Amino acid sequence: MKSVRLLLGLCICVLTAAAQDFGTHWIAAPQADSTAQVWFRQTYLTARRPAQATVTVASAGNFELYVNQWNVSTDVLAPFRAPGDACIKAVTYDVTRFLRPDSNVIAVWYAPASTRTERRQITVTYSGTMPNGTRFSHVSDPGWLCRPANRVITPEGSERVDGRDHDPFWNAIPIEAARWRPVLAVRDTVSTGYKEVSSFYPAMRVTRLHRPSVVDTRADSVIYEFPEAFTGWVRVTLRNTRRGQRIRIDDLEYICNGKLDEQACRKFTLAHCRRVTVTGDARFSPSQLFNVEGVEIRPSYHRSYQY
Numbered sequence: 001m002k003s004v005r006l007l008l009g010l011c012i013c014v015l016t017a018a019a020q021d022f023g024t025h026w027i028a029a030p031q032a033d034s035t036a037q038v039w040f041r042q043t044y045l046t047a048r049r050p051a052q053a054t055v056t057v058a059s060a061g062n063f064e065l066y067v068n069q070w071n072v073s074t075d076v077l078a079p080f081r082a083p084g085d086a087c088i089k090a091v092t093y094d095v096t097r098f099l100r101p102d103s104n105v106i107a108v109w110y111a112p113a114s115t116r117t118e119r120r121q122i123t124v125t126y127s128g129t130m131p132n133g134t135r136f137s138h139v140s141d142p143g144w145l146c147r148p149a150n151r152v153i154t155p156e157g158s159e160r161v162d163g164r165d166h167d168p169f170w171n172a173i174p175i176e177a178a179r180w181r182p183v184l185a186v187r188d189t190v191s192t193g194y195k196e197v198s199s200f201y202p203a204m205r206v207t208r209l210h211r212p213s214v215v216d217t218r219a220d221s222v223i224y225e226f227p228e229a230f231t232g233w234v235r236v237t238l239r240n241t242r243r244g245q246r247i248r249i250d251d252l253e254y255i256c257n258g259k260l261d262e263q264a265c266r267k268f269t270l271a272h273c274r275r276v277t278v279t280g281d282a283r284f285s286p287s288q289l290f291n292v293e294g295v296e297i298r299p300s301y302h303r304s305y306q307y
Helices: 002-014
Strands: 015-020 023-028 036-045 052-059 062-067 089-094 103-111 122-129 135-139 145-153 159-162 184-188 192-197 201-210 213-217 221-239 246-249 252-255 261-264 271-280 289-302
Touching: 036 122, 052 062, 052 103, 103 122, 103 145, 201 221, 221 246, 221 252, 271 289
Parallel strands: 089 192, 159 252
Antiparallel strands: 015 192, 023 122, 023 184, 036 103, 036 145, 052 089, 052 122, 062 103, 122 135, 145 159, 201 289, 213 221, 221 261, 221 271, 221 289, 246 252, 246 271
């Protein structure tokens, strides 16, 4: 708790308040509700590889930034938020080492930080310098594409994951164009307050893995207990499931894709873990639980945006 209080106190020092009229740079999924997680993407073509480039993402939610399928941040639940914090935060990433000489895919996985409907989901700026010194800058606009991710945030603050709709290539080239839709450009005519995260800032990191013991096994459930309580995720590797089979890890719901190995885990929410119950539908068997581990997540300081 002391480390959490320290980070919350120092957070004020490393976040710079600012105001920006983002205009039509804000984008959103046309039919997304307040619980939907969304995949956004755009492909930028260049004749040569940029000499240097950054990507700035601003949002009132959480996000992961990918460049050419590389997750450019090692943080989870980015940007760092205290409980109840739904203000707009902007993070700038140096993405130079992830760029290619022909086409570059900028992709963002977005998740709402609250159940309040937010018209402005993300705004993205991709800018830099070409080898000849020419500057370039691109902002998120109606040319971006989006589609619902295979996860939603539940009213209880957990997640529901549909493994059948898992797409490992959502941030790659090529894509299934029929499944993607143009984004909605959201005009924000009011000067919007936001906080810009500096290169030395609070972040959430995976700090430790825990192995549980089996407490009880029944036909439809298995109860696990970890050696100590922690905050984070319980990650379950499943094997020999049936497509459409439903598994619950406490309040996390997972719908199986039926492939050889699949993992059920949170992504943009946290749980307090000690004793965990894994249950299933009529097709469930305890033998399908190939591996169970606890992923402890704690606040720490990220000292650089050179990931």
